[in-house]
Amino acid sequence: MLDSAFNARLGDFGLARALESNKTSYVELEGVTGTMGYIAPECFHTGKATRExxxxxxxxxxxxxxxxxxxxCDIAGFQFLVDWVWKLHxxxxxxxxxxxRLGGNFNEADAEQLLRLGLMCSHPTPNKRPKTDVILQILSRSVPPPDVPPFKPAFVMPAAEPSTESDSSRLHSAGFVSSYTASTSGG
Incomplete structure (x- = not known):
């Protein structure tokens, strides 16, 4: 994060790795913690911090x-910066x-590359975000900037596998797994 003078501050990201290996949940830290605008949309649904x-x-x-x-921020009718940048894109x-405030004194190609990278890192769907190694390659110019869709994609909650046998049994007994299987297999 940046403070009011744009000095870097350690903040929200990195939380996934800072927690004990068996505790990856924001909820275990007394609710979703962090600053609005930095928190990924899935965190409000799963309560879990991840690399994504x-x-x-x-x-x-x-x-x-x-x-x-x-x-x-409130800019041009948008509540979040990412939405405004996606509209401009x-x-x-x-x-x-x-x-x-830069007064046009910047490299446009570099700025566009960074903005596109920022949009892809802020993709609403976690598995569509670039991995860290790809981000480093983009920043070092070893690979081209990412393709960014013209419209901000809708948030899609990632499918979760049952974590235990009791979860799986509960889903089966409630009819969730069998009805999903039937609907996807054409039956």
Whole structure:
């Protein structure tokens, strides 16, 4: 995260690795903790910190740095910076998101690459976010910037496998697994 003078501060992302290996839940830390705009959407549904949710927070930091605005802000009718940047991207004006205080004194190709990377790291679906090694390759220019869809994709809750046999039995007895299996197998 960045403070009011844009100095880097250790914050939200990294929480997944900081917790004990058997405790990856925000809920165990007395509710979802963090700053709005940095918290991945799935965290509100699962209560779990993951590497993917860390990437989401990193994406928010990229956008905050390039745009010179907080991830949760009121800009052009949008409550979150990521939504505003996605709109500019869709309209072909993503470069307009760059902090105006730079007075146009920046490399447009680099700024566009960072904005696109920030959008992909902030993808609503966790498994669509780039992995850390890919992010490093993009930043080092070893691979091209990511393709970003013109419209912000809808949040899709990742499917979860039952974690224990009792969970699986409970789902079967409630008819969830069998009705899902029948609907996907055409039966």
């Amino acid at each position: 949710s860390d990437i989401y927070g990193f994406g928010a930091t990229i956008l905050e740095t390039v745009c010179g605005r907080r991830p949760k 869709r309209e072909g004006h993503i470069i307009d998101a760059v902090d105006p």
